Amino acid sequence: MTTNISIIGLGLIGGSLALALKRNPAITITGFDRSYKSADEAYRRGIIDSIAPSVQSAAKNADFLIFAVPVAATAALLKEATGWQLKSSVIVTDTGSTKQPIMEAAKGLIDKGVTFIGGHPMAGSHKSGISASIEHLFENAYYILTPPSACREEDVDRLKSLLKVTRGKLAVLHAQEHDQMTAVVSHFPHIIASSLVNLLASQEQQQPFVRRLAAGGFRDLTRIASADPIMWRDITMQNNLELVNQLDGWLSEMHTVRDMLKDNDPGTIEAFFDVAKQFRDKLPSVAQDAAQGALYMQFDLHIDVPDHPGVISEITRILATKEISLTNIRIVETRTDVYGILVISFRSAAERNNAAAVLEKETDYSMQIL
Structure with a gap:
């Protein structure tokens, strides 16, 4: 049986969430974005399965309706949604970083008997937009759910089951908390x-x-x-x-x-x-394999390298040979409060730790994970 997911907003979070959810082959994803260029890119890249012509159209047949737009826009759409045609069994959620304004805006839907559960995947990137979407963005990051007090436990469990494939660490909190x-x-x-x-x-x-x-x-x-x-x-x-x-x-x-x-x-x-x-x-x-916290972070490896020609190309060559991608590399000139001369940034803790293991094996440079 296919589960229909509709995602409103196809930026970094909406696109990355779609990619993560598509790990489940029983899911079909419909996307809508006010920028048709973003929606078209999402469709061409296979991030979504179809483009909805409007928000209402996207919401109509959704088993799960996910708002991945800024909090103010989500709040406005939640108020509008009281007049939309929705499935009686739909679960509506969002990805906003503040929850009390969202829960307040959702009261009209909740009063109509629609299940709304606030959500906040605590992950991000220095890049934005659909082109920056990555499947593993939420891995090992806290994904907070804020159900209203009257929400049924089985509905919370349904949403948890859907989001499990993101490999985020799901936790339930009160919105104010x-x-x-x-x-x-x-x-x-x-x-x-x-x-x-x-x-x-x-x-x-x-x-x-x-x-x-x-x-x-x-x-x-x-x-x-x-x-x-x-x-x-x-x-x-x-x-x-x-x-x-x-x-x-x-x-x-x-x-x-x-x-x-x-x-x-x-x-x-x-x-x-x-x-x-x-x-x-x-x-x-x-x-130490703890969950990523609330702040967006790059995963840095500090390396104490000698200052001689070719040292940077040596390190990047080793990483390229092992197919390890990096997001940034820089020389640190002021080092009284940091370790090492060279700082390399990675997309995830796993990639950084893998790079450290490879470089420790292939070189004699000292390095530190901070």
């Missing part, structure tokens, strides 16, 4: 990273060399500030209350730090860094 936690570990860090970059930018006019010094640990620390500003504008507005609460806590912490610096007591300062180090060192690592 989800938004509070993602504010802490994802949304607020983006604000901090952007603030640090803006602070650096404001100092560059007086100290132009500071840009070069920022090429090491500062660049890695603030990597997430390179994310799509429109997407993060929307996320910040949608999770506004939780972010204000986090900022209040951060300001309180900064006042404590300011007092510590004014007192300049060596024991207090050392304890400050030690407590942070101890807690940070106990956080799960993707290198």
Whole structure:
């Protein structure tokens, strides 16, 4: 028996989800995107099986209806969907990174007896659009589900069963709990990273060399500030209350730090860094097969190579011979707070770990997975 999946929005998330779901041969995927160019590419690449002429058409025969568009657009479509013709057994879900606005927007559907379960696959990429879709995007990443309180357990299980092929780590949370936690570990860090970059930018006019010094640990620390500003504008507005609460806590912490610096007591300062180090060192690592966390991350391998001609081509040749793809490679000039001269980025922990094993076997370079 064929299961009909309709995906609204064929960008990175919608396209990657379609590719992952197509691991199940009993699934047929209909796609819709307001950009016909994206929908056509998805069809030509076999990411979807058919293109719907409209959102309503895509929804009509769906067993599972998945909204993979920004949260504001999803909320608007969920309100419109109360007037659509849907199967009585359909499960509607989404992929948005904030859940309380989505659950609020879905109330009209839920009141009509339609099953809606919020969803958030906590994975991403530095690329966007249907052309960036990859089948393994969600592997080992948390995939959060936020069913309403009255949702039947068997419906949650049906959605879990569908999503199992993504190889994500499925977890069920309350929408408010989800938004509070993602504010802490994802949304607020983006604000901090952007603030640090803006602070650096404001100092560059007086100290132009500071840009070069920022090429090491500062660049890695603030990597997430390179994310799509429109997407993060929307996320910040949608999770506004939780972010204000986090900022209040951060300001309180900064006042404590300011007092510590004014007192300049060596024991207090050392304890400050030690407590942070101890807690940070106990956080799960993707290198240890833990699930990917809330922040998009590249999987970096730091290699301490000698500075002589041909060393980079040697490493890339070895990786190419083993058919290991990389996404980025760079020389680090400021290394007081990072390991190694060469940093190579990969699409997944598995590819990075495989590369490390190959290079350790083929070379005598020291390397570290961070």
